[in-house]
Amino acid sequence: MPPFVLLFLCIWMGRAVVLGSNDIYKDLFQNYTKELLPTWDVPTPLKLSINAALISIVSFAELEEKIITTMSFSLNWTDSRLSWNPSLYNNIYLLTLPSHTVWLPYLHISNSVNDVKPIGQEANFYAIVTSPGAVYWTPGGVFEAQCAPDVSNFPFDTQFCSFTILMWGMPAGEVEYISNSNVPDLTYYYPNSDWTLTGTQQSVIKGNYSSTFFVGLYIKRKPTYYVVTVILPTLMFCLMNPLIFCLPVESGERISLGMTILLAYAIFLTIVSASIPAKSDPLCIILLVLVLIMMISGLIVILTIVSSYYYYMEDISHANTRLRRLTSRFKQNQVENFNEEGNKKSNLNSLSGKDLSKTLDIIFCIISFVSFIGILSAYFLYVLIV
Numbered sequence: 378m379p380p381f382v383l384l385f386l387c388i389w390m391g392r393a394v395v396l397g398s399n400d401i402y403k404d405l406f407q408n409y410t411k412e413l414l415p416t417w418d419v420p421t422p423l424k425l426s427i428n429a430a431l432i433s434i435v436s437f438a439e440l441e442e443k444i445i446t447t448m449s450f451s452l453n454w455t456d457s458r459l460s461w462n463p464s465l466y467n468n469i470y471l472l473t474l475p476s477h478t479v480w481l482p483y484l485h486i487s488n489s490v491n492d493v494k495p496i497g498q499e500a501n502f503y504a505i506v507t508s509p510g511a512v513y514w515t516p517g518g519v520f521e522a523q524c525a526p527d528v529s530n531f532p533f534d535t536q537f538c539s540f541t542i543l544m545w546g547m548p549a550g551e552v553e554y555i556s557n558s559n560v561p562d563l564t565y566y567y568p569n570s571d572w573t574l575t576g577t578q579q580s581v582i583k584g585n586y587s588s589t590f591f592v593g594l595y596i597k598r599k600p601t602y603y604v605v606t607v608i609l610p611t612l613m614f615c616l617m618n619p620l621i622f623c624l625p626v627e628s629g630e631r632i633s634l635g636m637t638i639l640l641a642y643a644i645f646l647t648i649v650s651a652s653i654p655a656k657s658d659p660l661c662i663i664l665l666v667l668v669l670i671m672m673i674s675g676l677i678v679i680l681t682i683v684s685s686y687y688y689y690m691e692d693i694s695h696a697n698t699r700l701r702r703l704t705s706r707f708k709q710n711q712v713e714n715f716n717e718e719g720n721k722k723s724n725l726n727s728l729s730g731k732d733l734s735k736t737l738d739i740i741f742c743i744i745s746f747v748s749f750i751g752i753l754s755a756y757f758l759y760v761l762i763v
Contacts, residue, residue, distance in 0.1 A: 449517030460510035
């Protein structure tokens with residue numbers, strides 16, 4: 378076939394499609410009222426197929442108790458007023474129309490933290506209409522919903538957030554929601570740098586007064602930042618804190634080191650408390666751990682002062698008797714070939730304040746290590762179990 382004949386046929390077919398589409402549009406919308414429900418004259422409810430597609434998790438703000446996501450919704454319904462016979466219009470089976478020209482479902486996010494506005498009404502998303510009257514519309518946008526966080530396992534926590542979608546003022550018998558899947562579409566999902574999507578769900582919940590479409594998201598925090606900036610330094614300070622009792626009293630650095638570590642705990646407590654909402658139920662366990670560690674650190678400063686007091690004590694006759702006996706036993710264990718009955722009294726009399734201070738340092742150091750190890754072990758065991 379000559380090239381000019383092919384060119385002529387292409388132009389003729391394109392012109393026929395344009396004319397056919399124009400005729401369909403004129404005939405369909407001549408008496409069309411988009412404000413009326415497609416089933417306004419039919420006793421059966423309108424079947425609205427709805428499915429969600431998650432594109433990205435923009436952010437999860439614990440302090441503001443809200444989640445921000447980018448989603449789209451695939452909607453499909455049948456409007457018999459928009460049907461036509463393709464054979465009468467050059468075999469055209471579908472039309473792409475601006476959404477404001479056809480009836481649209483006024484869907485709202487009931488747990489939105491912003492103004493309640495219909496989904497997709499502000500932007501002009503195109504609608505596809507097929508010859509049997511089926512309408513396909515896919516609105517989308519950035520949506521914010523209220524989500525109360527559970528920060529008890531911070532920073533190893535998992536959050537569950539949901540979007541509840543419904544048509545305000547529409548009776549339950551007028552519209553019937555249909556979902557073709559139990560999970561949202563994740564084909565175009567883009568991962569978040571702070572949160573990992575661990576699970577999704579979607580379902581239709583039928584109520585007495587209205588039906589709702591429910592979308593649920595399970596997200597798990599990526600804890601690397603908080604492990605490096607909070608947990609690891611806390612572990613290091615827990616190992617350093619009891620070593621205060623190993624410093625010589627003559628150095629004069631015991632109390633200054635103890636106060637430095639105590640202030641460091643206060644800074645870490647401020648960092649963690651600024652990252653989570655101020656709520657008592659549920660209580661953040663790591664906050665409780667840091668408070669307990671800070672209390673023990675403050676107690677260590679007090680015990681350091683007590684040890685220094687005994688170190689410079691000249692007359693130990695007023696010291697605690699049990700402490701002197703315990704110190705005497707420590708000294709006796711370092712002496713070989715001694716007479717237990719004859720030297721016991723002489724050892725008590727030969728004790729000095731430095732000996733008492735050394736005994737207290739050993740006791741305080743052991744108690745501090747045991748306390749820190751117990752608290753940290755209980756915390757990590759709780760995290761692993763829960």
